[in-house]
Amino acid sequence: MTVWDRPEPPARPVPLDRERIVAAAIALADEGGLEAVSLRKVAGRLNAGPMRLYGYISTKEELFDLMVDEVHAEILPEEQPGDWREALRIIAHRTRQTVLRHEWLAELLGGRPTLGPNGLAVTEAKLAALDGLADIDTVMRAVETVSAYFTGAIRREIANLRAERATGLSKRDWQRASGPHVTRVLATGRFPTLAKAVYDGTEVDAEASFATGLDWVLDAVAVKLTRPPT
């Protein structure tokens, strides 16, 4: 029984940390969506048993929280411009782009409070952009309003995107001709305005529509800011 006959001892388990676990989970989610993230698969990717993960998280939801916080690092802009409008606009667009890169984020965004370091940093950036331009309550309301708008808008955009992908059709074609259900329903005449919107509306690309709505909301905020700055 020479050395060559004996197998090497089993490799000591690779040390783990949350960073590696979260990275593996994010990779999985990027590839196959949130539903592709299972503790077994995450652990498998790290050559570990599923139970190993419970030393680092105590529930799958916590893993999701960590994933969300991790990608918030991509949202945080490098440096803040002086103009509050520009600052909020950039954060909104960066959020959108991050969600487009990690579509699974749409399911999670706004679903739970974001209390991780990166999430808090993003919140800080939003608030800081408006700090001093009004009393803190107004600032909070403004940030929450803008954030509510863009999380809602992004979520809807992703929902539409997925529907389009599922049918392989552009939103327009799908509504107009190929979604037999929608076509039939519109033909009943019970939804005249909707029909008009579908048939007569101009198709605008998602980013432009996002930007336009965002500008409207920012306009609204601007009005409230010029109001008593206290």
Added chain:
Amino acid sequence: MTVWDRPEPPARPVPLDRERIVAAAIALADEGGLEAVSLRKVAGRLNAGPMRLYGYISTKEELFDLMVDEVHAEILPEEQPGDWREALRIIAHRTRQTVLRHEWLAELLGGRPTLGPNGLAVTEAKLAALDGLADIDTVMRAVETVSAYFTGAIRREIANLRAERATGLSKRDWQRASGPHVTRVLATGRFPTLAKAVYDGTEVDAEASFATGLDWVLDAVAVKLTRPPT
């Protein structure tokens, strides 16, 4: 072997329809959240085997779609007031109240296009409120912007509500004192504006905050409507 010895023949299976299935699913979700909705439990509640449901839906997601559309009936206002602002405001508030009644809706709202009859009716109502006040593209943008705001706001409100319930603390107390993590992080001084907001901000109730933000957004829409009505 008299009649008495013989058991009655097994009751003929209760006839099913989507309405009953959806009602059962909604009841389950209202009681135990979305995660309490399993095809087995839904079927069980109707004295049927799980596979029976597949005659009426072909996937669990479709069941969710039906549930969402069903509760959209609660959102649709009985009659539309003439004033577009009031009309949109009412829809927004009815949506919020419906989600508060059916918290599971928060997870689903905006997650997929709403193509059911009630969903379309709600969309029609939104569009109809603004019809004629601007070109159809502007009307669509307005409706989408307002809807994005309030779905985002509602989702966040529910997220906070759940977090509060989970800790048994008011949002304020939780952030301020009892969430050791948040307290510790704020103490680092890395998030000065956030700290100011948490410590110096006034606690406003969710409905008021929702209404305020909504008014801001409606103001923004009003401005765009008075623009070239074309």
Added chain:
DNA sequence: CTCATGGCGATACACTGTATTTCTGGGATA
């Protein structure tokens, strides 16, 4: 060299969504 212990893998459990197979009662036909 022995022992204890902390951490890891294996095992187990209850449950999920869904595909497939098996059964059965009622209607159609002879």
Added chain:
DNA sequence: TATCCCAGAAATACAGTGTATCGCCATGAG
């Protein structure tokens, strides 16, 4: 009336899930 057939329901099956528990073993201490 007796037979066949078949739609549709039920049972079974399967691969997978999150998580609790158990038993082992390598590494450090004594």
